Amino acid sequence: MATSSKIKIMISSRCNDPFPLASKPVVRLSDIRRQIKKKIEAERLLGETPFEIWINEDAVADASQDSWEECMSQARDCDILVALFNGNAGWTGKDGTVGICHAEYQTAWEQAPGKTFAINISELAAPTAPSAAADKLFQAYMERANRFIASAKDGPALEAQIFRTIAKATIMLVQRGTKDARRGSGYLGPALEWNRLGYAERSSQMITAARSSLAMSKSRKAEASDRTCVRTISDKQILFVLGAVPDSMSIPAAREMVGQPHLDDHLLAKRLAAVDGGPIHLIACHKAATAAQSQRMLGFPNATVVAAPFGIYVFDPVQAIQLVLVSGCVDEIATRHGIQKFLEWLDQSDQRGLLVRGAQKRKAIVAALASEITGAPRGRTIA
Template identity: 35%
Template sequence: MADVRMAIKKELEELKLYGMQVFKVWVHENEAVESGDKKAWDLCIDHAKQADIFLMLYNGNAGWAGTLEQHPDQLGICHAELAAAYGKAASKVRSIQLPLCGEENEPNRRFRDYVKRQQILGPQVQTGEDAIKKAGDIAVAALLSLARAGVCVASKGSFYTGEALEWTRLDFQGRRKVTTEAVAKFLGERHGVKPAQARPTTVVVPLAGGQIAFVCDCIPSALTTAAARELVGQPFLRDHVLCAALPEGVGPVHLIACQKGVTETQALRQLGFPDAIAVTAPFGVYVADPVQKIQMVFIANCRDETTTLGQLQRFLQWLEQEGEDRRLAVRAGARRRIADLIAKEQ
C-alpha cells in the first residue's frame, strides 16, 4: 500500500492546468520531513481535517491502533483519519475500494462497520495498478464538484449527518446514557472489569502495574449550559460511597465525556477551585488536585461513537506516551485512602 500511495502522489502532483500544479498530496510516508512538535497520530488527524480532498484507499484494514500488545485499542489510525475528514466535510471524502484484507480483529471490524454505516462508496479495483489509474479521475471529479459547491460552504456542516445527528436528536438524559455507555464499553473491552456492586458505568482498568476505576459520565451539551453541566456536578463528593463498592485499594478517576468543547477554565470551575494541575490536550482537559488527589478527565467533542472512542483513545495513548499513567495511578490510590477515611468518619 505504501508503494501505491507514493505512486498516486506522483501521478496527481504531475497533473497540470495551464502549466500550474493542481494537487499537492500528503501521504503519511512524508512524515520523515515533518516537524517533531506533534505525535504521528495527531499529525495524521490534522492533515485529514485540513485536506480539501480526502482520498481513501479502502481494503478494510483499520491501520495502526496504538500499542496493541499492551492495550488492544479499538480504533485504527485509518479509521480515525476517515472519521476526522468525514466529520469536517463529508463532501470532500472519496474512496477507492480494494479487496478486503487483514485479520478479523476488533479495530478492523469497527472500521468496516463505520464505512458501511456512512455508505462511503467508490470504484471497485483489484490491483494497485488499477487504483493508481482511477485516482486521477476521482481527484479531478472531486475538485470540480467542490469547486461548484464551494469547499468552504461544505466545511461548515460538521456533525449534521449520520450517527452524530442521531445523538443530537436525543434529549439530555438519552444523550448522556448513550455516550456514557459507549465510553464504559470501550474501557471494558480494554480488559477492564465492571464491578458488580458499583454502577455499570464504573470500570476498573489495569494501569501502570495497578488498577484504577474510571467513573464515567457525560455532559450532554455545551459546558456553558447549566442544566447539562449540573447533571454531572462534582461527582468526587461521593467518592467515599463509590469506593465502598470497589475492590480493595482501587481508587477513582472521573472521566467526563463532553458533547462539545471544553476549556481549562471550564474544567477547573467544575472541579471547584483553580489551584490544581490542568493539562489541555487534543483529547480535552485533564485536571488533578495534588492535595485531595481528585482527578477529572474531560473528553471533548463526543458527538458520536467514533469521535468519542477516538478522543478517549487519544487520552489513553497520551497517558502512556508521557508517563502520566503512573502519576494518575498513584493519585488514584491516594484518593482511595482518603475516601476510606471519610467513609469511616461517616
C-alpha cells in the same frame, strides 16, 4: 502541519557523526540521509511520488530566518519526523545549552506527538560516545520520553528501519484522519441521531460508549445506571467513574448533570476495596471543554490542568482528585476515539505512573473520608 500535495517527512540527526562509530571507510549520517532521501522520494504509489523529504543538508538558505529557526519551522510543519538518536544533541549555538537535534525532536513532539518517531542508533558505551552537558541532557530527555520504536546497528539496518517507520506512520496517520472524518458535523449519520435525543438519553448513550471503550473486561455486566468501570493501567486496577455533559459546558442544565462528581467519592468506598486505586472521573463532553470550565468543575483553581488532543486533564495534588474531560463526543465513534486519544496520551506523556499513584492516593483519602461518615449515606448513589 504541511498542507502541500505530498507527505512531508523530516529526518533529523547529527550530520557529521560516523555511523557506526567504527565504520571503515567512514560513513557519515549526512551521507546516509542523502541516500535515503533520494530513495524515498523516488518511491511510487499508484504512479505518483507521494513523499517529500527534508534534511538540513539540502535546505535553501532563507535570509529572513537563521538556520536554527528554519529547522524548528520544519519540525513544526512536517507530517512525520524521524529522529536518528545517537546521543549527540547537535549544535547548541553560541551560548545555548540545548542541542539542535534535541530542539527539533522536542518541537515536533510538543506540536504533535503522534507524528514523532525515534530510532535508536546510539553506542553510548563506546569511549567516543557523546558526553557534553547538552548531550547528557538530550540522553536523559529521550530516556524519560521512552519513544524509541526500534534500533539499528549499521547502515542497511537503519535504512530498512526508516522505510518501515515511514510506511507504518503513513498508515497510522491516514487511519487517524479517517476516524476524524467519520465524526461529521452533527447534521448527518450517528451524530444527527444523538442530536435528536434528550439530555437524559444522550447522556446515557455517551456513558455507554465511554464504558465500552474504556473497560477491558466484560465479565461484570453493567447495569443501565452503573457509571463505573475498571481498567488495568500499569498492572494496577483503577476504578473510573463515568459522566456525561450532553451539550455545551456553558449550558447550566447540561453541566449540572455532572456537577462536582468527586464530592460523592465517599459512596464508592466498598467498590474501591476491590481495586488498587481510584476513582478517576472521566467526563464525556458533547462539545468542547476549556481549562476554566474544568477548574470550575473541580471547585477551585489550584490544580494541574493540561489541555491535550483528547480534551482536558485535571489533577489536584493535595486531594488526588483526577478529572478527564473528553471533548467532542458527538457520537459513539467520536467518543471511542476521544478515549483512545486519552489512553495514547498516557503513554506519550509518560503519565501512566503518575495517574496510578494519584489514584492510589485518592483511594486512601476516600477510605478515610468514608470512615468518618456515620449513618446511612445521603445523596446520589454511585453503582
